[in-house]
Amino acid sequence: MKIDFYKDSMVLLEGAIENVTAKLNLIRKYKIAQNDRDPIEYISSRIKSEDSMKEKLTRKGLEVTLENALTKVYDAVGMRIICAYIDDVYTIVDMLKKYKDLKLIKEKDYIKNPKPNGYRSYHIIFELSLDLAGETHPVFVEIQIRTIAMDFWSSLEHQMKYKKDIKNQELIVEELAKCASEIATTDIKMQTIRKMINKEE
Amino acid sequence: MKIDFYKDSMVLLEGAIENVTAKLNLIRKYKIAQNDRDPIEYISSRIKSEDSMKEKLTRKGLEVTLENALTKVYDAVGMRIICAYIDDVYTIVDMLKKYKDLKLIKEKDYIKNPKPNGYRSYHIIFELSLDLAGETHPVFVEIQIRTIAMDFWSSLEHQMKYKKDIKNQELIVEELAKCASEIATTDIKMQTIRKMINKEE
Amino acid sequence: MKIDFYKDSMVLLEGAIENVTAKLNLIRKYKIAQNDRDPIEYISSRIKSEDSMKEKLTRKGLEVTLENALTKVYDAVGMRIICAYIDDVYTIVDMLKKYKDLKLIKEKDYIKNPKPNGYRSYHIIFELSLDLAGETHPVFVEIQIRTIAMDFWSSLEHQMKYKKDIKNQELIVEELAKCASEIATTDIKMQTIRKMINKEE
């Protein structure tokens, strides 16, 4: 039997991405009009692949159905927002929380509390109320927000996970953690300089 | 004194376009999932230029303010939706009317009741409730929906209005009206053939 | 054995599309600067799917290799250019022929000489000399150029080919042929009106 739950959920998952992207672009325009600075460098998004959606449902002991995909998997829709400065990250979080059709489900501040390996990022999960054809559908959206530098670090760290038989793995892990901390320091310095230049405080 | 009402209203006007575009793209995905056919060929949009916004407010005897631009000018935001077939036009109208945050202000069916010059198009004005920074802003959006063939005709008819000293103007107007009616006939024939091929009825 | 000829040829095939698209966009800008009119409505493109590329090579009695895919299949890259008016089609053909790195391989004018079913379009195959990494690679590009109305007709006619058990097929074929001829007449009338309005002759 063909399971087409994946194709059917696509309409809502893709719709959720475009809805949240429109919200983010509106925030950008608003902030540029207010203080002449775009808080976002770029936005990317992905929808969990069919295989990994099935695998996740199965692992959780759930049936592979459209309903479960939409109501039990928090990261079916993943969005990533890259900012130049750390304070931009918090600006975005604040502005997103003001939307009435975004219900906060969960958030984790890995910038204030980095993971042991050095990972820094703000994670937040919303339940979006998405209108379509006269009905309102709840869709989860997982959003990761971080600076360009944190994102660069994280994409390198990510590569390591998918390599086997890496020589000197311990050394690499250690070096990556050091880099993460140096990058965080530079991010703060750059933000301080920006505030001095623009007399922001 | 510099009037910057225009720049300030841009955030909401551009935000309205992106919001409605996201709604339209969701409708497309939904219809493709339902019956494998995209009801929209393409979407375009424009924001009334500063000069023509001021001119309109002045003509109406209104002050040139942000508030008046947003609350008294119906066509500050104009969107155009081009469909392959006539029935797609009505599909879009129906689906848009189902959105809770789109309030119907006015509609005119120039397809069923063409203008004397041959102009055919469905015109509809909505008031969109646009959320931003914890507040809800009403923004008018004027939408014109028509077939590719009607749009082609209309862009030629539009050229005529901006030309001076056209020789044989009466003849051209007459020929354009004839073309409009032939185009309408072909649109209906093509739709009939599509239904026969796909056994839609 | 995994045949990866497809993935390897992608670089050149996709590169060819972007190269020709850049040429077309330059032509548009040039014509707009010259006479204020964009000769192109839109451009689309596709690369032959892996299966249909293999099938074509096999049918021709050729080995499935990268070299054969690039040197024996004329329509591995297909581009479609949609114009508002018939004379735009010929403008594009003329301008493309002036490029030194586009070698004319074959052309067929189905606008002057429509197919019996009513199909109208200008077909032209070029061999593009594509520079990459210090070497010049020949890549075939098949281009179809037609008006919006011809394209609309052709997409409906195309639907018919993929349906089985169509009732009244003969009637449909006949009606489609009639529509094609009416559409062609309207295209000419609209072009005549455009010339009268703009005093082009």
Add this chain to the structure above:
Amino acid sequence: MKIDFYKDSMVLLEGAIENVTAKLNLIRKYKIAQNDRDPIEYISSRIKSEDSMKEKLTRKGLEVTLENALTKVYDAVGMRIICAYIDDVYTIVDMLKKYKDLKLIKEKDYIKNPKPNGYRSYHIIFELSLDLAGETHPVFVEIQIRTIAMDFWSSLEHQMKYKKDIKNQELIVEELAKCASEIATTDIKMQTIRKMINKEE
């Protein structure tokens, strides 16, 4: 007298940007096919504004003409290429130099030899031979290539230049120079880790 040299040169300047962008995208595809890594994060471009083009010509004691704009101003077209890693910068430079229709005019390696203020970037000026309507037009293109981190630094440093009455300017300049050097160190460390992970050497 209306000087429209600017509008006329646009066709070639915009055409040059699209031509070089197509070359860069081809390089990306080629490198991804070769070693599974995209050497470019993103590309941006700008055309010198009319005022600043006139100002530059006048400052050089030249007449404000289309010909002078195209043949005497090296940076009428500016492109910026942002890479993740330092070695990607040199990969791009090497690949661009292999194009027969790009003639090297000038290059400056501010990565190996940073400016005193800490600025790091690879600058290269090419003369592109752009075909249009049967003629070949030479167009200068100035390209700046740098890492994400260098680009972040440079956009902050750029802000300083446009501010007046900055308090503690000397301190800021000093802090920026320190940041630049720390960023450069991190860039090298990250590249080293990448090579270790991927056993590139």
